[in-house]
Amino acid sequence: MSTALRLELTGISKQYPAVKANDRVSLRVKPGEIHAVLGENGAGKSTLMKVIYGAVQPDEGAIHFDGRPVRVASPAMARALGISMVYQHFSLFDTLTVAQNVWLGLDKSLALPEVTARIREVATGYGLDVEPERPVHTLSVGERQRVEIVRALLTKPKLLILDEPTSVLTPQAVDKLFVVLRRLADEGTSILYISHKLDEIRALCHHCTVLRGGKVTGEVDPTQESNASLSRLMIGAEPPALKHDTQHTAGPVAMAVQRLSLPTADPFGVALDGIALELRSGEILGIAGVSGNGQQELMAALSGEDVRAPAGSITLFGQDIARLPPQRRRALGLHFVPEERLGRGAVPTLSLAENTLLTRSAGIGRGGWLAPGEVAALARKLIDRFQVKAGGPGAAARSLSGGNLQKFLVGREIDAAPKVLIVAQPTWGVDVGAAALIRGELLALRDAGCAVLVVSEELDELFEISDRLVVIARGRLSPALPAAEATVEQIGTWMSGLWDAATVTASEGRHAEA
Amino acid sequence: MLKLEARAAPSQWMTVASPLLALLLTALVAALILAGIGQDPLAGLRVLFIEPLTGRRQISEVLLKATPLIVIALGLAVCYRANVWNIGAEGQFLLGCVGAGGMAIWLTTQGIVLPKIVGIPLVLLAGMLGGLLWAALVALLRDRFNANEILVSLMLVYVAQQVVNALVFGPWKDPQGFNMPQSVGFHASLHLPPLLERTRLHIGFVIAIVLALVVTLFLFRSFRGFQLQVGGLAPAAARYAGFSARSALWTALLLSGALAGLAGAMEVAGPTKQVTPYLSTGLGFTAIIVCFVGRLNPLGIVAAGVLLSLMLIGGELAQSRLGLPNAMASVLQGLLLLILLACDTFIHQRLRWMPSRKSSNKAVA
Numbered sequence: 001m002s003t004a005l006r007l008e009l010t011g012i013s014k015q016y017p018a019v020k021a022n023d024r025v026s027l028r029v030k031p032g033e034i035h036a037v038l039g040e041n042g043a044g045k046s047t048l049m050k051v052i053y054g055a056v057q058p059d060e061g062a063i064h065f066d067g068r069p070v071r072v073a074s075p076a077m078a079r080a081l082g083i084s085m086v087y088q089h090f091s092l093f094d095t096l097t098v099a100q101n102v103w104l105g106l107d108k109s110l111a112l113p114e115v116t117a118r119i120r121e122v123a124t125g126y127g128l129d130v131e132p133e134r135p136v137h138t139l140s141v142g143e144r145q146r147v148e149i150v151r152a153l154l155t156k157p158k159l160l161i162l163d164e165p166t167s168v169l170t171p172q173a174v175d176k177l178f179v180v181l182r183r184l185a186d187e188g189t190s191i192l193y194i195s196h197k198l199d200e201i202r203a204l205c206h207h208c209t210v211l212r213g214g215k216v217t218g219e220v221d222p223t224q225e226s227n228a229s230l231s232r233l234m235i236g237a238e239p240p241a242l243k244h245d246t247q248h249t250a251g252p253v254a255m256a257v258q259r260l261s262l263p264t265a266d267p268f269g270v271a272l273d274g275i276a277l278e279l280r281s282g283e284i285l286g287i288a289g290v291s292g293n294g295q296q297e298l299m300a301a302l303s304g305e306d307v308r309a310p311a312g313s314i315t316l317f318g319q320d321i322a323r324l325p326p327q328r329r330r331a332l333g334l335h336f337v338p339e340e341r342l343g344r345g346a347v348p349t350l351s352l353a354e355n356t357l358l359t360r361s362a363g364i365g366r367g368g369w370l371a372p373g374e375v376a377a378l379a380r381k382l383i384d385r386f387q388v389k390a391g392g393p394g395a396a397a398r399s400l401s402g403g404n405l406q407k408f409l410v411g412r413e414i415d416a417a418p419k420v421l422i423v424a425q426p427t428w429g430v431d432v433g434a435a436a437l438i439r440g441e442l443l444a445l446r447d448a449g450c451a452v453l454v455v456s457e458e459l460d461e462l463f464e465i466s467d468r469l470v471v472i473a474r475g476r477l478s479p480a481l482p483a484a485e486a487t488v489e490q491i492g493t494w495m496s497g498l499w500d501a502a503t504v505t506a507s508e509g510r511h512a513e514a
Numbered sequence: 515m516l517k518l519e520a521r522a523a524p525s526q527w528m529t530v531a532s533p534l535l536a537l538l539l540t541a542l543v544a545a546l547i548l549a550g551i552g553q554d555p556l557a558g559l560r561v562l563f564i565e566p567l568t569g570r571r572q573i574s575e576v577l578l579k580a581t582p583l584i585v586i587a588l589g590l591a592v593c594y595r596a597n598v599w600n601i602g603a604e605g606q607f608l609l610g611c612v613g614a615g616g617m618a619i620w621l622t623t624q625g626i627v628l629p630k631i632v633g634i635p636l637v638l639l640a641g642m643l644g645g646l647l648w649a650a651l652v653a654l655l656r657d658r659f660n661a662n663e664i665l666v667s668l669m670l671v672y673v674a675q676q677v678v679n680a681l682v683f684g685p686w687k688d689p690q691g692f693n694m695p696q697s698v699g700f701h702a703s704l705h706l707p708p709l710l711e712r713t714r715l716h717i718g719f720v721i722a723i724v725l726a727l728v729v730t731l732f733l734f735r736s737f738r739g740f741q742l743q744v745g746g747l748a749p750a751a752a753r754y755a756g757f758s759a760r761s762a763l764w765t766a767l768l769l770s771g772a773l774a775g776l777a778g779a780m781e782v783a784g785p786t787k788q789v790t791p792y793l794s795t796g797l798g799f800t801a802i803i804v805c806f807v808g809r810l811n812p813l814g815i816v817a818a819g820v821l822l823s824l825m826l827i828g829g830e831l832a833q834s835r836l837g838l839p840n841a842m843a844s845v846l847q848g849l850l851l852l853i854l855l856a857c858d859t860f861i862h863q864r865l866r867w868m869p870s871r872k873s874s875n876k877a878v879a
Contacts, residue, residue: 305753326756336754344750358755359742368737 004067006031006190007052007159014047021047022058023214029159029207034181034191036201038234039211040431041402045194048211049161052192053085054078066158072256078337082158086148092136094268099132102151112253115154122153126180137268141168141292149180160184161192165175165217166200169459171492172289178204190387196234197460198227210234235432240267250467251281254420254451255302255334260313262301262321270294272301273475279420284442285480286466288459288491294475295455299424302453304329316420330359333419337410339428339455341402344411352390353379355397356412378415387437403434410438414445421445422453427461439465459488473497489498518863528861533807533814536854538823543849553836561835562828562846574713576823578785582607584819586801588729589770591810595733596766597746598653602667603774604798605674606645610778612678613644615789616702618782619686633704637679645775653767657760663767671798677833679791686789692697697789699700706784718780722819725773726812726837733812742766774798796844800826803851822847 007028013020021044029035039045050056052063054072063070065081071237072078089290092101097304106115119132128146145168152160162181166174181191183366193205201208202222210218210233218233260275272294279285282504289295300306302314314322316332326336342348346355353376357363363375379393390400397405406427413421426442427435436437443465446452454471456462462469462483469486471478471494478499481490493499544562547556564570586603592598600606617640621633628636648670655661679695686697705718733739741757742765752759776798782789804822808814829843 255667304756325758326754329754330756338754340750343748344754347744347748347751349747351746354740357737358751360742362738370735370737370740372735 005029005064006033007192008064009048009052010062010064011052012048012058012063014044014056014058016047022051024061025215025216026212027209027267029190029192031158031190032185032188033207034185034193034205036205036208037192037194037211038196038198038201038208038230040196040234041429042431043211043234044214045211047161047214049085049163049192049194052078052159053083053161079155081371082156083161084157084159085154085161086145086152086163088163088165088167090144090148090246092147094137095135097133097135098130098139098147101136101147102132102154105151105345106154110111116221118154119150126183127176128180130208141290142170143172145169145177149177153184155188159190161190161194163194164196165193166195166197166384167395168291170495171459171488172465172496174200182319185244198230199460201230203225210352212236221227231432232258250283251449253278254281254317255279255453256315258313258315260298260301260309262297262306262308265308270297270475272297275477277470277480279451279453281419281451282446282449283467284446284454284464284465285451286469286483287455287472287474287477288462288469288495289455291456291457293473295424295472297475298472298477299336299338299422299455302334302422303338330416333361335413335416335418335421337413337421337423337426339424341405341409342398346397346405349396351379351394351396352383352388352400352408354392355379355408355417356382359412360416381407382411382415385415386441390406401431403430406430407434410441414441418450419449422455424455426454426456427458428456435461438492460490463488471499517866518859529809531767531813531819532857533809533854535809536850536857539853540798540846540850541858543853544846546843547845548838551838553838558832558838560833563824563840565831565835566824566827570710571713574710574715574818576827577719578713578715578823578825580819580823581716581718581722581784582781582797583804583822585725585777585780585814586770586774586798587723587804587808587815587819588725588812589773590738590801590805591808591812591815592729592733592742593766593770594623594805595810596742596762597749598763599664599800600649600767600770601664601668602649602669602671602798603770603801604794604796605671606648606771607781607798608674608678608794609644609648610641611644611675611777611779611782611789611793612681613775613866614638614641614682615686615697615782616640616644616663618717619697619764621704622698622701627630627701627703628705630703633701634706634783637704637783638776639702639784641779642772642775645778646772648775649749649767649771650764653764654773656767657763663763675791675794678789678793679823682789682791688788695791699788700783703747705784705787706780716780716784718784721776721780722815726816730812738765774801797829800847801845803847804841805853807854822850825850863871 005028007029009025012025014022024341025048037045037048047056049057052072052076054074061074064207069137070081072081096141099112101120103112103115116132119130123130130143130150145165155429165177169177185191195201202225203223208220208222209216210417212234222230257275257277260272264271270293275298288297301309304324307323307325309322311322312320316334319332321332331445338344356375356378360378362378363371365371376393382388383390383393388408389404400408410423410426416468423442430438442452442454454462454466466483468480469483469491470480471491474497476497478494541559541563545559548555548558566576586607589604590600616639617637621628650668652663653666655666656663682695682697688696688698705719707717709717709719731741744757744764745752745759745762746753749759781793786793800822804815804818805820808818825846826843829846832838832842833840
């Protein structure tokens with residue numbers, strides 16, 4: 001390579017009060033290179049990107065951009081250098097149009113009609129299907145991401161940073177995104193691709209820097225590596241293999257949902273439309289789908305947080321529970337782990353012990369008086385049984401890492417010996433070790449005869465643990481498929497709402513008979 | 515540019531120390547104000563903070579005034595922990611006076627003489643009912659029409675004062691009272707028993723201390739109290755657990771209304787012994803400050819109630835001894851709350867100097 005490096009980081013360190021997020025990290029990105037930054041949650045990827053983008057100042061280390069030493073004091077300065085970033089969580093105003101949103105983020109030298117024209121130009125140039133006049137709230141999550149990418153491309157960046165870009169996309173949309181990224185790279189744009197998905201990195205990236213505990217643990221050519229070798233670099237060990245009993249036979253129907261339609265309570269929510277599903281004892285049913293397609297609304301109706309469901313639409317062992325509040329459903333054996341851990345699954349400022357009281361009645365004595373000793377004993381038991389790293393039963397929920405809190409919350413419901421367990425995003429933002437433990441616990445629960453319903457945006461996870469799969473799209477639910485017969489391509493097509501009309505009528509007919 | 519940044523771990527010790535620090539800073543600012551209006555700051559501070567504690571009679575007056583503050587603030591602490599912003603305790607206090615006064619006036623004018631052990635609880639219960647019903651109005655409007663409880667409870671304070679006026683200028687006016695706007699004096703069997711000989715301090719203070727212990731148990735040892743607080747800390751978690759937000763709203767408001775009403779009943783059955791239009795002296799508002807200075811904690815509230823009462827009486831003394839304006843006491847109360855909130859801000863956050871954005875904007879252009 002005769003040309004200068006596009007970006008060179010040397011010895012970047014950043015100390016936060018509790019952790020050293022980056023410890024002498026070095027990174028070299030060539031022009032036109034797609035460079036992966038691989039690491040578990042908490043490995044220091046986000047901090048490193050914030051350093052490059054000027055949102056965080058490093059304690060030590062130097063940054064060179066196009067061969068010149070630079071100090072990136074702010075994101076505005078990063079943009080002036082030619083660095084653009086697409087965040088995992090979009091920053092778009094729902095009520096404004098695409099063009100208005102993009103215009104807001106630019107310096108005000110261009111008029112709105114010019115911006116609209118530029119968006120069309122860039123969008124068609126890269127095959128990014130974006131209509132500038134549409135209000136953002138009418139867009140799917142994939143379309144919103146395209147808006148963010150177009151916004152980044154309008155500044156003609158030399159370096160584009162993408163933070164976990166595929167977590168909200170269908171497999172087909174991921175393929176489309178990769179085509180665009182490869183073209184950008186061919187034109188000389190360098191891309192920093194942050195991810196923990198090994199397959200994607202191996203398929204897309206030219207070079208890969210692996211972070212673990214804030215340090216660089218490897219620099220490799222991902223096309224020459226296997227998932228196992230990358231995983232070893234990322235977590236220091238190979239992911240524990242799950243024993244998945246494929247010869248599993250499911251028991252009787254535990255929970256049945258029929259003709260569940262619900263108008264949305266929130267103007268930007270999704271209405272549920274004729275949802276029907278059967279969940280059997282001793283099986284794991286996975287619900288796949290791109291986020292924002294009705295998962296939240298369906299979970300609220302099943303958990304009892306939303307009791308507007310029509311009477312008779314949800315039954316548990318034959319009993320109508322559609323209008324029962326959450327604690328009555330728990331008393332009947334239906335437990336739920338929500339996707340938001342802090343603020344919904346747990347009260348951030350309260351201790352782990354106190355947080356057991358949200359769903360468990362151990363320690364509530366006669367007359368509604370609490371027995372602090374018993375409450376703490378339950379918390380201690382959960383900490384031991386599910387290997388939660390915490391300061392003890394008195395530790396505040398918010399003091400735990402995401403993975404440890406998730407182990408505690410999943411554990412809190414599993415320990416209640418549920419007959420039906422509903423889990424939303426069981427391993428979201430959880431490190432590989434904790435994810436394996438949680439998946440193993442879910443499988444063990446199934447083998448013990450519990451009916452488990454898992455909602456996840458990670459297809460790999462669903463294929464790994466589910467016995468049957470359904471897909472949710474635009475508030476509608478597809479027919480169920482045995483996981484062994486399903487393919488990623490098929491589920492991906494279904495995630496766009498395109499399941500065969502014939503199958504739907506057939507399955508509705510079946511439910512009507514039942 | 516200065517920027518507030520969250521601290522990683524707020525010091526536990528400072529959380530306790532911050533009211534004391536705020537008190538110290540308030541005294542400092544008070545000294546500056548005194549010097550500014552040409553008074554000797556040290557003599558002024560002595561009158562404000564020390565004088566009310568010299569002597570049995572003075573101390574009994576401080577505890578007497580602290581009693582309603584503590585009782586009202588205990589109810590408010592439950593409300594605020596449940597994220598229900600009842601700032602109309604003053605109105606609930608007045609309706610407590612009306613309820614208790616009505617019962618006492620009726621018993622007195624009918625010539626019914628009950629044993630103390632029956633009559634006094636009857637009067638206190640009538641007062642609690644008055645405050646409870648006044649707060650129930652707030653709960654009903656919030657629950658049924660989603661009317662903001664801050665506005666509704668505050669506006670009902672002014673209605674409450676008019677209710678008192680209408681009664682004492684009308685049907686409750688004492689026929690032998692030379693047309694003064696006041697009710698008959700209550701029968702002696704309905705007066706709260708004194709706690710100390712030859713002082714006005716009554717058993718209400720003991721009731722306040724007992725209530726502080728009961729509210730402590732309710733908040734930290736009962737499942738109901740836990741549910742209320744989860745609703746305040748994380749509404750989504752309360753929904754997930756199935757703790758009803760409606761029931762929390764009603765419980766918090768009815769409880770705080772009943773306690774404010776009890777405070778009112780103990781005022782009319784204690785020091786005043788009759789109903790007059792001048793029962794409201796802003797105790798219900800001062801109790802809000804007591805509640806926060808006491809960290810929404812019942813035992814803290816007992817201490818803060820005594821402190822604020824001390825400042826109120828100190829303000830009165832400064833008025834008569836030093837000729838300071840009447841507003842001095844309110845200024846000090848306001849200062850104390852403001853400084854306390856500022857101290858809290860700096861316990862949870864710290865100031866940092868951020869490089870000005872102007873230079874980076876130039877880089878873009």
